[in-house]
Amino acid sequence: QSALTQPASVSGSPGQSITISCTGTSSDVGNYNLVSWYQQHPGKAPKLMIYEGSKWPSGVSNRFSGSKSGNTASLTISGLRAEDEAVYFCCSYTITSTMIFGGGTRLTVL
Amino acid sequence: QVQLVESGGGVVQPGRSLRLSCAASGFTFSNHGMHWVRQAPGKGLEWVAIIWYDGSNKYYADSVKGRFTISRDNSKSTLYLQMNSLRAEDTAVYYCARAASTVWSGFYYWGQGTLVTVSS
Numbered sequence: 001q002s003a004l005t006q007p008a009s010v011s012g013s014p015g016q017s018i019t020i021s022c023t024g025t026s027s028d029v030g031n032y033n034l035v036s037w038y039q040q041h042p043g044k045a046p047k048l049m050i051y052e053g054s055k056w057p058s059g060v061s062n063r064f065s066g067s068k069s070g071n072t073a074s075l076t077i078s079g080l081r082a083e084d085e086a087v088y089f090c091c092s093y094t095i096t097s098t099m100i101f102g103g104g105t106r107l108t109v110l
Numbered sequence: 111q112v113q114l115v116e117s118g119g120g121v122v123q124p125g126r127s128l129r130l131s132c133a134a135s136g137f138t139f140s141n142h143g144m145h146w147v148r149q150a151p152g153k154g155l156e157w158v159a160i161i162w163y164d165g166s167n168k169y170y171a172d173s174v175k176g177r178f179t180i181s182r183d184n185s186k187s188t189l190y191l192q193m194n195s196l197r198a199e200d201t202a203v204y205y206c207a208r209a210a211s212t213v214w215s216g217f218y219y220w221g222q223g224t225l226v227t228v229s230s
Binding site for chain 1: 145147154155156157160169170171172205210211212214215216217218219220221222223
């Protein structure tokens with residue numbers, strides 16, 4: 001099963017909003033409300049930012065939001081801050097009872 | 111606070127075996143599904159395996175099926191990954207992670223990872 005498709009990089013200025021897309025198929029993203037998003041800073045473990053499509057884990061800012069349309073999930077970050085600069089991964093449950101990640105998107109805050 | 115501490119990584123020759131451990135604290139381990147996720151150097155994340163809260167169900171990525179075995183000891187709050195027939199492409203940082211609200215909802219807490227290097 002191929003990885004979910006994410007843009008390699010996105011960028012934005014402080015205070016702006018950006019959206020990262022995550023495209024799968026009807027066997028994963030499109031068929032389940034089980035997409036999650038992770039933030040990873042260099043040399044650190046990933047951190048859960050959104051789960052079950054749009055839910056916030058405890059302690060995560062509501063500047064991060066998740067949504068889905070068809071086979072594509074999206075992560076939107078509003079009010080960009082320098083500390084948001086990181087790599088973001090999406091992940092989905094699949095029809096074969098496995099989980100699949102996207103390739104990752106590097107966010108640069110200009 | 112929740113802590114997940116992996117151990118057991120190291121350098122191993124191709125074809126050999128290694129067992130990773132993940133010691134959990136700060137939550138009721140026996141109530142939660144647990145995952146292993148790996149990340150090859152400079153690469154993205156790859157899901158490896160999941161085990162149900164009581165060990166009753168286990169699922170694996172195709173890349174490790176038949177070679178890796180996930181298990182847990184709830185009396186010790188510890189998760190394991192037995193890795194056999196190791197290959198160069200298994201070289202990665204291995205993270206254990208606690209499941210979110212359901213076993214497939216996402217990875218709520220992560221350990222710091224343990225590096226496995228498969229090389230002759």
